[in-house]
Each structure stands twice: as C-alpha cells, then as structure tokens.
Amino acid sequence: MFPVPAPALLALADGTVFRGTAIGATGLTVGEVVFNTALTGYQEILTDPSYRQQLVTLTYPHIGNTGVNAEDVESDAIHAAGLIIKDLPLLHSNFRASASLTQYLQAAGTVAIAGIDTRALTRRLRQHGAQNGAILALAEGQTLSDAHAAQALAAARSAPSMAGQDLARVVSTAQPYEWTQTEWQLARADGSPGYGELSAPRFHVVAYDFGVKKNILRMLAQRGCRVTVVPAQTPAAQVLALRPDGVFLSNGPGDPQPCDYAIAAARELIDSGLPTFGICLGHQIMALASGAQTYKMPHGHHGANHPVQELASGRVGITSQNHGFAVQRESLPAHLRVTHISLFDGTVQGLERTDRPAFCFQGHPEASPGPHDIASLFDRFTALMAQENT
Ligand SMILES: NC(=O)CC[C@H](N)C(=O)O
Numbered sequence: 001m002f003p004v005p006a007p008a009l010l011a012l013a014d015g016t017v018f019r020g021t022a023i024g025a026t027g028l029t030v031g032e033v034v035f036n037t038a039l040t041g042y043q044e045i046l047t048d049p050s051y052r053q054q055l056v057t058l059t060y061p062h063i064g065n066t067g068v069n070a071e072d073v074e075s076d077a078i079h080a081a082g083l084i085i086k087d088l089p090l091l092h093s094n095f096r097a098s099a100s101l102t103q104y105l106q107a108a109g110t111v112a113i114a115g116i117d118t119r120a121l122t123r124r125l126r127q128h129g130a131q132n133g134a135i136l137a138l139a140e141g142q143t144l145s146d147a148h149a150a151q152a153l154a155a156a157r158s159a160p161s162m163a164g165q166d167l168a169r170v171v172s173t174a175q176p177y178e179w180t181q182t183e184w185q186l187a188r189a190d191g192s193p194g195y196g197e198l199s200a201p202r203f204h205v206v207a208y209d210f211g212v213k214k215n216i217l218r219m220l221a222q223r224g225c226r227v228t229v230v231p232a233q234t235p236a237a238q239v240l241a242l243r244p245d246g247v248f249l250s251n252g253p254g255d256p257q258p259c260d261y262a263i264a265a266a267r268e269l270i271d272s273g274l275p276t277f278g279i280c281l282g283h284q285i286m287a288l289a290s291g292a293q294t295y296k297m298p299h300g301h302h303g304a305n306h307p308v309q310e311l312a313s314g315r316v317g318i319t320s321q322n323h324g325f326a327v328q329r330e331s332l333p334a335h336l337r338v339t340h341i342s343l344f345d346g347t348v349q350g351l352e353r354t355d356r357p358a359f360c361f362q363g364h365p366e367a368s369p370g371p372h373d374i375a376s377l378f379d380r381f382t383a384l385m386a387q388e389n390t
Helices: 044-046 103-108 118-128 146-158 212-221 235-241 260-271 282-288 376-389
Strands: 007-012 019-022 029-034 054-058 083-084 112-114 130-137 177-179 181-185 194-197 202-209 227-232 247-250 277-280 294-310 314-329 337-342 346-351 358-361
Touching: 007 112, 007 146, 007 294, 019 044, 019 146, 029 083, 029 118, 029 146, 029 294, 029 314, 044 054, 054 118, 083 247, 083 260, 103 112, 112 358, 130 146, 181 212, 194 227, 202 212, 202 376, 212 227, 212 376, 235 260, 247 260, 247 376, 260 277, 260 294, 277 282, 277 376, 282 294, 282 314, 294 346, 314 346
Parallel strands: 029 054, 054 083, 083 112, 202 227, 202 247, 247 277, 277 358
Antiparallel strands: 007 019, 007 130, 019 112, 029 130, 177 227, 181 194, 294 314, 294 337, 337 346, 346 358
C-alpha cells in the first residue's frame, strides 16, 4: 500500500489558491513565486543561494526522478524558500542517488507542494509578474479547510517585497576560506567519478561571496585559480592587501541596490585596475559601481534555455539564467559597454568597462544546471589576469 499523501495549498497574493499535496516538510512558508523552465537540475536550483526567499515553480512536469546526491549541491543548504511542482514520481533511480527528493526536503525543513497545475500558475506569473505567495503543508491525516486558505493568503499578502532587500550579506560566508576543488569528471585519473583538486595554481583570485555557487569556484579552480572566498562586507583595502591577480563578484539573492558596501568595494577594486569579473548579482553590482542603474523585472529570467547574443561576433549562446533584477540600458555611462543581450526581451546580459580590465555577465556561465555555451567567459577572465601580469 502506498501512503496517502498529506494535503497542501499554495496561495498567491492576488487571491488565487491552488490545492495539492505536501512533498516536503510540514508548515507554512512564504516568498516570491518565480518559475524556472530548466528540464534538469532541481537539486542545484534548490541549493542556489540566489533563490533565497523565493518559492520556485519548476515548469518541467516530472521532478524527483533521479533522487538527490551529495555532489550536485551549489551550496551547503537548501536556500529556496519552497518548491512547487506538477508531479513527483513514486520512485527515483540513479547510480549516485543517496535519498529521495522528499527525504531531502524533509531533512532540510523545506516546505514543498506537488499536484499543482504549473502551466496555469506560470501563465499567471508571466501575465501579472512575479508575486508573493505562501505554501501551507499539513501533516498526514489532516484536511484542508477554508481557514487554511485564509491563513496562507494572509501570509502571502504580508510577505515583504523582494525590491529593496539586501540578502547578499545574509547568505554570505562568515569567515574567509580557500577553494581548490575543480570540476566533476565521470572518470578521473584513477577511473573513478568525482571532483578533482587544483595542483598547480597560476592565479590568485579573491571571490566576494554574495551567495556564490560552488560551480563558479570549481570553474575558476579548473582554470588554475586558487580562490580566496571572502565575506560580502569585506572592505576593498582588505582584498588589496591579499595582493590578488583578479577579483570575482559572485551571484546572490535579493536586490543589488541596497548592497552599498559591495558597490563601494567593487568601485574601489575596479578603479585599482585589478581584472574583475562579475556574475549575476556581481554583474549588477559592477554596473551600479560604474554609475549605471538597476530595476526590478516583471517576472525575471529563470531557466536553462535562454538565448543570449554576443554583440561583437553576433554569436548566440544558450544560457542558464536566474535573475529578477536587470541593468537599465538607458542608464549606462560612457565607460560601460553592452557586450551581450537577451534574445528573449533585449535586456542587457553582458557589460564591459572600456577604461578598466573589468567585465560581467547577467546569466550563469557556470550553468549548474544548464548548457556550457558561454563557459569561455571564465577563460576571458584568466586571459585578462595573464595579460595584466606580464
Ligand atoms: N542569480 C543572481 O545572482 C540573482 C541576482 C539578483 N538577486 C536578481 O534576482 O536579479
């Protein structure tokens, strides 16, 4: 006999209520409801710190098929505030799986709901924009009532807006640490699958952790970078004292505008002439530090299939994306040039300084999950460091 699933509901701030089943921890969770169109990578998405305070809807209908494992995490915790899916398969199967998605969500205390018409939900979010919501998951044997719906609705309506929130310092590391792990391989030198170790560092990179994904650090290490990861609020002078070859500004959750400490540090470091590379929140911070403006998008970009064009070559790469804010094209100062645009909506996807060795990208060249079409941006960073060192 299969167990009878516990009931759950999802309430949107606009009053829409969806009923489904609980597939994670019991309880109430609130956040901004966003949709992600990636076909794979639910574990990477759940552990991406950029999803802090967001309830992630996955549009791919079957989620959980491959279970979870210890290797596919992008940070040490689940950061998404909740998960919304269509269907959780009864069985999972993968040679690396150590637990089911439900076991994983329950162990982390993450509330999640299945049985949702994620197409209808996504259409609503696309038409009306991302909005706050709440998931209420009951225990087995309990039944949903109108009072539960009212409770979830009230929670959704009183949740804070993502605009204006500084979440980078909330998720950042408390202490600096060194990173030397390289990318995952199906067969390492000894034939076993797993991550490698950096043996002969060529560069020293200081990476600001605004909510950094592990695969960014791995891709830097893979290219010969010994990385010192520092807390979000580290002043520029402390970074300069480490005498790095380059500075990396990471992805991260929340609104870039209130991160004044990071904007000030980035400005100083870029002005010092150190090669600087920013991804996602780091891209937005580099733009703000250079005098541009950012704004909140209607529903953002979250997926692994977004076409982005490199303007210089005309080449199109399929990219991984996860952002709700963007850089305003009209606000760009003369020393900030657009290098990439989104072919979905024409928004700014890449920038470079014309007066400093600094550039940044709005999407995720590290994928995890997603295609590797624009991984060469990491090579551009190491080339810049090599050039500045000679
Ligand atoms: N992945 C990210 O770094 C996201 C950046 C920022 N929090 C946004 O939503 O736009």
